[in-house]
Amino acid sequence: MLRALDLFGAEWRKLWGNRRVSGCALVVWPVMALGASLGLLLLNVLEARLRTVQLLSWTDVALSVWDVQSNLIGRVAVLAVAATLFAGEYQWRTWKNIVPRRPRVQLMAAKFAVLGFAILLTFIVMSVVMTVGFGVVNLVVGAPYGPDPTLNVIGDFLTRYSIRAGLSFVDTILIGAVVALLAMRARSVLAGAFFGLVVLLIDEALILILGTLSLLFNNESWLELLRLRFTYNLSNLSAILQGGGPLAPVPFPVTMNASGTGFTPPRWRPTRWRSRR
Amino acid sequence: MSEIAIETRNLTRRFGRVLAVDDLNLAVETGQVYGFLGPNGAGKTTTIRMLLNLVRPTHGEVFIYGEPVARNHGVLKRVGAQVEDATFYAFLSGRRNLEVLARISGVDVDGRIDALLAQAGLAERARDRVGTYSTGMRQRLGLAATLLTDPDLLLLDEPTSGMDPAGMASVRDFIKSLPAQGKTVFLSSHLLSEVEQVCDRVAIINRGRVVAEGPVSALLEQGGLSSLLIEAAPVETARAALAAWSPVDAAERPGWLYLAGAADDAPAVTQRLVEAGVAVHQVVRQRQTLEAFFLSVTGEGVVVEGAGGDAPGA
Ligand SMILES: Nc1ncnc2c1ncn2[C@@H]1O[C@H](COP(=O)(O)OP(=O)(O)O)[C@@H](O)[C@H]1O
């Protein structure tokens, strides 16, 4: 067990020691949260008409981070980290140094664990920064920042937060598995990330492709194939775990919107901070 | 009888049409520095990769301390290895690289790391990124990395490549000191002088096949090729007197005679010359260099028993 922690520690140090990757793909998120808070503060101080923050609740702010993580941009961070973890050893020709020191299965497991926990930590820190940052903004402008943290509220929040964080972890590991396969085939970090992106884009574009097909053939059953998207399956799981029913595989009415971009409509946009529930 | 550290049985590896290693049977006893000598592309690195279970053999098996490595990864805990040039995480410091490798090995070595860095002459640069190191420094860090776990067996693949002469000499001295600490060394090299200086036994490999194997000293004498060089006057009288040894003119020494395989006959040769009234100026015992031997077993033309016929174009 201690030896497993040792291995995790080694991979963890390697990832964070790689400043270019950890900086661009991980550290940047809490920094962006800080920037968003400062920007919002500035806007609110300068321009009273933009005082929309008072409609925010700290629970929504904290949870919104997981929407960021699971959208395309958030997943690109996962791609970058995963490609580095899995193709880096080929590119730097360092596999030969570590494979004799540990069974391959353990090395791979450690990389997946580091990937999952690094993403988790990054976005937890981001949510703390953002919750506190937006809180400060609300304090400065004298707006309420509910709900009151009663035991019930906190309990409910923590449950939802853990579910979202847990799903992000699963999402990360799944994407990591795809990238690991691609990156280890390509033996290059950039190629691994690139092919990973292609897979993600195809996953997103399936809505467009299948939507078009269903319109062309006037047959909605094409859309049933969207159930194969792993993004759909994760959102579905998320909805079920959070007490909602199963989701339809298409996030919008087809007839109106099949020519849409294929992206799930963003729920998170700093200038439109209104609780949608 | 001492224990066998490395044993290969019919070890073979094919890459497409290239037979990189062909039916290799080695037995390396503990406490030796065992040389693995061959020109570039002979199959040295591929062999070491198979010893470490980095590459799967096409045929055959590797045993380290009697354990089959393919089925018992654990035995590699007793091994420290450096395959080809030393590679590291360029963005981490030398020290951090060793720490990471120690953790991956699952050994607690914090005390040793500073000692190893000092031994490698890297104490002052230990906190700099490896990306800023010279090739020689990286090679020395690589050697330090092989020693992290205090292994019983070291596999070193051309560890002096990229080093300056002083660095090479210190690495060789260091390798020579290892058997006294109870360690066994498997040293691959394409440098004959290196193997000659450092190794107790040597296997010579060419195109994936072992063409000769044995104690370095015995290989040097093998085939009765050790010879005598004689400077005597008049040379024609000397030639006649030494007819029993079939003398020939020495290649690069006009006026000298060359007696192949006569190294042990120096007293008898001198006596014959004196009896024939020849003035003997010099009798030089010419030991065959490993270099010459190497050429004779790997090069075209010269055939050494049990080696020459099937090596080229196999
Ligand atoms: N991964 C590989 N793929 C294809 N051929 C290889 C591979 N590794 C080695 N070889 C070939 O095997 C032969 C032996 O190579 P190698 O073991 O590196 O020799 P050495 O270390 O003695 O210089 C060479 O012909 C080389 O081109």
Ligand SMILES: [Mg+2]
């Ligand atoms: Mg080599």
